[in-house]
Amino acid sequence: MDRREAMLRELNLYPVWVRRNPVSTEGDAPVAKSALNAVPVEQAVPVEPAARAASVEPVEQVASVEAVEPVEQVTSVEPSFVSHSGTASPLSQDAGNAIEVQAPVVDLFASDFQFAAPGEAADNSLREFQLKNSGGLLGTTDWPELQQKVQGCTECKLRAECTQPVFGTGDPHARWLFVGEAPGAEEDELCEPFVGASGRLLDNMLLAIGLQRSEVYLANVIKCRPLDDRHPHVGEIAACLPYLKRQIGLLQPAVIVALGKTAASALLDTDATIASLRGIVHDYKGIPLVVTYHPAYLLRSPLEKARAWQDLCLAVQTMDGCTG
Structure with missing residues (x-):
């Protein structure tokens, strides 16, 4: 051998x-x-x-595969912050802020909620908060009064742990309202929502649909920064949500864009996934509401940026329908 x-x-x-x-x-x-x-x-x-040879049946001949004609390439209009090469657009020199169009992937977006331990949120329930503010107290407050109430709020322990409440920023008469989750460390220091890397990405997203930060209003469900930037507990959301609802009542925006699961769940009173809430124009007390991903999540999961662009296009179409 x-x-x-x-x-x-x-x-x-x-x-x-x-x-x-x-x-x-x-x-x-x-x-x-x-x-x-x-x-x-x-x-x-x-x-x-030959003594060790085994008989082998002839293999059936496989027919040759016919050549397939190339599929005609479909072109689409992309925002200026969409990047195919990984380099940032002129809108930002930060490559992480460029939206990269890639094939859709399975949505693995985890829940934003961390439920409080038994009894932890008992004193911060929405029912008790509303009882404390019965008689339409928040329903009659104007913008300056609402800011004062948020500044002096002690309805949950977050106020004692943060530097200052972050009320919101932008045009108080804006037709666009973007709602996030809660302030982070930089927002807590500067008293402005959506700053830092996530803020720069949001600014680029706004520019892509022809808007600037000064032309919209930016707010969060939670006004005070949770310690260590954790997700807010249910009781904390319940305590702070009436302030946001009063802001919406005073703003009367034409379209609301909920950024992330916390904002979407709080405003739509649902625990559904982002995947099931996207692509639909929801109704918040007569105001169209579109759900998309939070900019901070998009920085961690850049494959979802193309889907966020689809959501922005839906919001623009909705706004056009409101103004047309």
Whole structure:
């Protein structure tokens, strides 16, 4: 037994079948020479002794696959912050802020909620908060009064842990309202929502639909920063949500864009996933509401940026319908 045969047996690739007219190469000269004396393929026998040869049924010939004509390429209008090469657009020199169009992927967006331990949120329930503010107190407050109430709020422990409440920013008469989750460390320091990397990405998203930060209003469900930037508890959301609802009542925006699951769940009173809420124009007390991903999530999951652009297009179409 030669070395080649031993190797083939070790790999369970023996007996060897040879072609009628193999291509001869210098390295395989012995094999090519034996192939010249081989019988036709129809009657081919294994190289090893006939006593160990097993009969093999001929393999059915596979029909060749017809050439497929190339599919006509579909072009689409993309925002200026969409990047195919990974480089940032002129709107931002930060490549992380560029939206990259890629194939859709399975939505793995996890829940934004961390439920409080038993009894932790009992004193911060929405029912108790509303009882404390019965008689339409918030319903009659104007913008300056509402800001004062938020500044002095002690309905949950977040106020004692943060530097200052972040009421919101932008045009108080804006037709666009963008709602996020809660302030982060930079927002808490500067008293402005959506700053830092997520704020720059949001600014680029706004520019893509022809808007600037000064032309919209930005707010959060939670006005005070949760310690360590954790997701807010249910009781904290319940305590702060009436302030946001009063802001909406005073703003009367034409379209609301909920950024992230916390904002969508709070305003729509649902625990549905972002995937199931996207692509639909919801109704918040007569105001169209579109759900999309939070900019901070998009920075962690850049594959979802193309879907966020689709959501913005839906919001623009909705606004056009309101103004048209």
